[in-house]
Amino acid sequence: MTLIECRDLLKVYPVDGQDFRAVDGVSFGVEEGDFVAILGHSGSGKTTLLSLIGGLARPDRGEVLVAGRNCWAQSDAELAVMRNATIGFIFQFGSLIPTLTALENILLPLSFAGSLAAERESTALALELLDQVGLSEKGNAFPAQLSGGQQRRVAIARAFINRPRIILADEPTGDLDEETEREILKLFRYYNETVGTTFLVVTHNSQLTESQKRPRTFAMKNGRLSETTVRGQ
C-alpha cells in the first residue's frame, strides 16, 4: 500500500529578489514499511521536501497524499490530527520545549490523550522509550541540562510516543556519538522491521542506510529527486 505519494511538488522561496526553487517537480511514492533515505548536499531541498510531506509547509504546486488523503485539502483540525496520530517528526536542530523536562517533552504529543489509565500507560511507554535511547536517568532533566546529542535522543523518543505509521527524520543521528548512533539505528531498524513503521530520513550519513535491511535511497540535487537504489537491491 502506498502510504506517501508526492505528485509534481514545487516549492519556491524568494531569495535576493529572485525565486529559488527549493523543491522542483518532485514525484515519488513510499510504500508502507519502507525505509527511505534521501541524500543530498546542504541547500539541495531535502528539509523543504520533508516539511511538504509532513504538512508543515504548503507546496506552491502539486499534491502530497498521506494514507490516501491530500494533506492540503484537509482542514486545520484534520491536518493536526494527521500530524499527531500518523507522523512522528525528528528535526535537524533542537525541537524540545525548553521549559519542559525530557519526560514531559516526550509526553507532549499525548497532551489530550485522556484518562488517567491512559496517562499511566503513556508515562510507562515514555520511560521505556527514554531507556531505549539511553536516557533512563534523564527523565527529569530540562533540555538546557542535556547535551545536543541527548536532546536529539529525547526528540527521537518523542517521535515514537504515539506509535506513528510514519517517521520523518531530518539528520537524526547528526549530533550523536558512534555508540549512541548504533543504538538509534538499531531502534529504527526494530521499528521498521518489527512494528512496520515507515521511515523517510533525510541524511548524508551512508551508515544510516547501510544499517537497514531494505533501504530505498534517493538523491536530491537542486530541488530535484532521483531514486538511486531500488527496493531489494
Place this chain on the structure above:
Amino acid sequence: MNFLLEKQLNLLDYALASLWRRKLKNLGIMSVFAGVICLVASFQFLTASLTATAQDLLAEAPEIVVQQMSAGRQEALPLSYLSSLEELNGVRTVAPRIWGYYFSEISGANYTVLAVDPSVMPKGDRLFQAVEGQLPSGPGEAVLGSGVAADLKLAGRRSFSLFRPDLTLKPMQMVGVFKPDTDLLTADLIYTTPDAARDLFAIPADHCTDLCVYVANPREIGTIAKKISVILPGTRVLTRPQISQTYRVVFGWRSGFASICLLSALAAFVILAWDKASGLSAEEKREIAILKVLGWQTGDILLLRCWESLIAAGLAWLLGCTAAYLHVFWLGGALFKPVMLGWSVIHPQLRLLPVVSTADLLLIFTMSVVPYLAATVIPAWRAAITPPDAAIR
C-alpha cells in the same frame, strides 16, 4: 469524562505549568497589572462608597431647604416666611437655620457655622445624635466637628474666639464634638445656637439664612417644593433628592476625571502587552511551531494562550480589586481621598461604608482583563496560523 472537558483540563494544566515555568516574568507582569487595576478599582470603590456614605448621612436631612436669593446670591431671609410655609398642606414642621462660612486666617481653613433650634427639629435628628458631649444652649456654646477641633488646636481648652465682621471677638465655648463617622458632613462644622450664629455673622434677630422644611409624605416633596416656589417667588427651593444628586455628580465627576487619568495608565499597559506579545520572541514562536508539529491545532494554541492570559489577568484583577478594597475600606482610601474629598484645608476623616457592586467589578474586569486577553491572544493567533516549518529549521 467528557473528552472536551478533559481537553480543557489538560490545556489548563499546561497553561498553569507554563506560567509557573516563567514565574519571574509572569509575576512581574501580574504585579504591575494588579497595581494599575488597584488604582482604577480604588477610585471606583471610593466613589461608590462616598456616594453611599453621603446618601446615608443625608437620609435625615430636611426634605426641603428654602433660601432667599437676591441678584443671584443668597442672603438672609425674614422669619415671617415661616408662617406661610407652615400653612401648606403636607408640611410637618419648618425650622429656621443659620449657617455660613467662617474663614480662619491662621490656618487658611474654612469652617461651616450652623445653628438650628433643636426644639423645633423633628425628633431623632441624626445631627444631634452624632454629638459627643452636650448640645449648645447657652450663649456662645458650640459643638465642633473633629476637623475644626483639631484646626483650632484647643489642646484641652474649651474656650476660643471667632471674629465678627467688624473684627471684634466673639467668645465661644466648646461643649461637645461630632462623632468621626459623620465626618463627611461635620468635619468642618461649628454647630452653635441661633443667637450666637446671628451675633457672629451680624444677622438681624428676625432673619435666618434658610428654612428647613420637613414634610409628612416624602412622595410630596416635589409638589410642596413647587408650591413654595409659587408663594415665595424670590427664594431658591432645594430638595433632598437634588442635594443627593449633587453629591453623586460631584463624586462622579471627580472619580471620572481621575479614572480617565488612570485609564490612560491601563491603556499604556495594554499597549505594552500588545507590543510585547506581537513581537513574540523566537523562543515563543518556536514553541508554537513545535506544538503545531506535534499535532496541536491553531484553536488549541489559542485556547492555551487564552487560559494563560486569563489566569494571569484574572489573578491580577482579583489581587487588584482586593488591594483596592483594603486600600479604600481599611486604609480609608488614603491615596485618593485628597482628590475625592474636601475643598478646603480640612479634610474629613470619615469611616467609609464598604460598598462594592457586581457592576463595578464587571466594569473593571471588562476594562482590564478583556483588553489584555485581546493583546496577548491575537498575536499568538497570528503566529499559530503561520506554517510551522520556518520556525523549526
